[in-house]
Amino acid sequence: MPKDSHSARRQDAKLLGLLVDIPHSEAVKRLAGDRGPEPAGQARRVVEDFHQAARAHTAATGQSVRSAKDDLLRERGLLPADAAFPILHASTYDWSEMHGLHTRCERRTADVTQSLTGVLLPPVPGQPAHRLRAVLTAPVRGREPGDVVFLDARRWQFDSNVPQADASTPRRTRCTAGRPVYTELTLPADILLPLPALRRRRLIPARTQAPVATLRANSGRHSPLYAVADAVPIPAETPRQARALQRIRTCGTCDIASDEPFRMARDGQRYCETHFDAAVERVKRGGRARGRAVSAVWARDVLGDPATLMLALLGADNDKIILHAESLAGEVVFDHVLCLADVPDKTDVLLGQVRLDLLPPWVNDTAIQTVFGRRLLTAVTEGADSAFVSLLNAARDSRQRHFSVRSEWRDQVWRRYEIWQGKRRPEPARFELRRAFFEPQYLDAPVGRRRGPQVEYDAATVLASMRAMLAEMAADDLTQAEIAHAERYLADEPRPGASPFDRRSDRAKLPASLMQVFGDKDVPSA
Incomplete structure (x- = not known):
């Protein structure tokens, strides 16, 4: 059957939906170019890369192309599809209580068990309330920490005790706004950040983005936490601001650049972690010389x-x-x-x-x-x-x-x-x-x-x-x-x-x- 036939396009859309974890209708629109030339090009590259991997697997094992595709999808944890797993929760459940939780998710069939660990985020606007997202905090087959995975929450079991319970975990697990509470020790790194940390990365919350959790500092102060995956870049700065940002993000010794500002020593310069101690020692020597x-x-x-x-x-x-x-x-x-x-x-x-x-x-x-x-x-x-x-x-x-x-x-x-x-x-x-x-x-x-x-x-x-x-x-x-x-x-x-x-x-x-x-x-x- 020709590659551009209706059946082939439907199979490619189904394959794209599995690979990037998006609904079938969205995959069809991306492949058709309805979302713009750039998303369409990216979607076609994802599908073509998978076809090439399947052909290489066929050449190595002698299997059919279809069997090779199924093996690759199983290796990446993409099969069986959602429909193969039973529905465990009613659609009327208040899924907003799950937003911001660091949890372990698991679902089973007679032959397959899938599990992942991550922070649950609200669904994309326009999606059903049970279509949650999970930002992985631990690697799973085919995925790395930080990847965003879409979940049909009705088909998963959740264990919200994943944040390591220790003496530092506060007794109050919810703030007055009903959001989960994290301490500096239990906070998922680089996934949930307070507003100042977002700004240091040149990010701000999106227009409709709401905080999903709360950070409780050692002083008892509470700060809202935002999902880094939903934040948007801060608009481009002026040349003067760009030079100032470049200066505080550049090490004064090795000139290495960072996404966040380096620490400042008492000499007014900023240094990376490798050279900061040496800079502190130089300042101490200078302080002793000045004292003399x-x-x-x-x-x-x-x-x-x-x-x-x-x-x-x-x-x-x-x-x-x-x-x-x-x-x-x-x-x-x-x-x-x-x-x-x-x-x-x-x-x-x-x-x-x-x-x-x-x-x-x-x-x-x-x-x-x-x-x-x-x-x-x-x-x-x-x-x-x-x-x-x-x-x-x-x-x-x-x-x-x-x-x-x-x-x-x-x-x-x-x-x-x-x-x-x-x-x-x-x-x-x-x-x-x-x-x-x-x-x-x-x-x-x-x-x-x-x-x-x-x-x-x-x-x-x-x-x-x-x-x-x-x-x-x-x-x-x-x-x-x-x-x-x-x-x-x-x-x-x-x-x-x-x-x-x-x-x-x-x-x-x-x-x-x-x-x-x-x-x-x-x-x-x-």
Whole structure:
């Protein structure tokens, strides 16, 4: 019989309906060209490719062409046809309850069992309510994950417990709108996506497309989920938008392009998963180099400030405190020993009940008063500063004034020195616990909890060590660009423990130029 006869066209339409899973009437229209030249060409290619595969199978096995076609259709799970399976559900069933479910489907005859796993979608507009679609999440014979399969839901059994039930699955399986609820662990990847994820793929829901499920985030927030198979491309962007999208979807190291934006490192560039860790490490090295430069510029500023005073408040013999102050040049300003028994009680200070004649005679010396209004670089052991402040408050009768003899957070010498050495992060995290006391570390803990050798450090040695740190940091060799960058950083330095939202807008300029200035330098992490 000629190929263009009515019988051949009908057989081709039936074959096309099986191969692409469309109704017979739609297959006839595509082959006849009623849907346009492009769908017609695609339909004819599908049918012709199958005929060629059948002829090759015939040549290999010696079977007839018809038997070869039947074998190929069985291998692809396309035979027997829907009519061979019994109807299990009434047509009046509310099939909308199945929309969005991740389920396992199965149907049987006496000789054949077919099964598949996927997410059920609503029927195509104009199709019966029982003509559901399933987006495969697991491969079946002749199909790959992501393929859309049309189902006559009346002839299938459904097991809606396919989403792996574990402790993370919420008890509520339906949202208030009646849609299935998924978590981030049970969400079928690349099949159902929230609106932001669709937009990252340059897709938007179709005009009549409704969400089929709901995503419950760990925070408890619910977001509607849309089927990727039904989404349509976002209209073409302007040249400027195209360049911006290309830039955020291109790796800054290997120039590979992606459908979704890459993650951004702190240097302002975006990198693929292969090169992102290396970029993060480069930024960390640049951050350490900047921290070293900032510490050096700070040390130069401290050494050039005539208002700087170095103060040591060290506990000794558990009942005494050494009070020692020097200028940057090493000139001793005062040197006293304070017995803890002479320190007035804080309550008496607040109530004004301190007898001034019982205080140490040197407390009102002019040298002692120099601690007020000075830039202090303090080395202090725990409790020594509070005792000294109580004594000064009692001598000045200042019940309303509160002040501290510790270094300001900008002028903590040991913190700056650790940054300069690469032992500490240049930018502290929001909830980082700052070391308030001077090294060695065992001095930071109460006496009963100290670890390590119990070595006593005299005040002159401690201040000499601080002076050596300052000199070592100030002697660092810096370029003019590094000095300018460090000065800008110091002018708006983030306070340890402060919220990142409290910083001024000038901070936004610094990360962009970080790698330009310090990208080639490396300060090893100690």
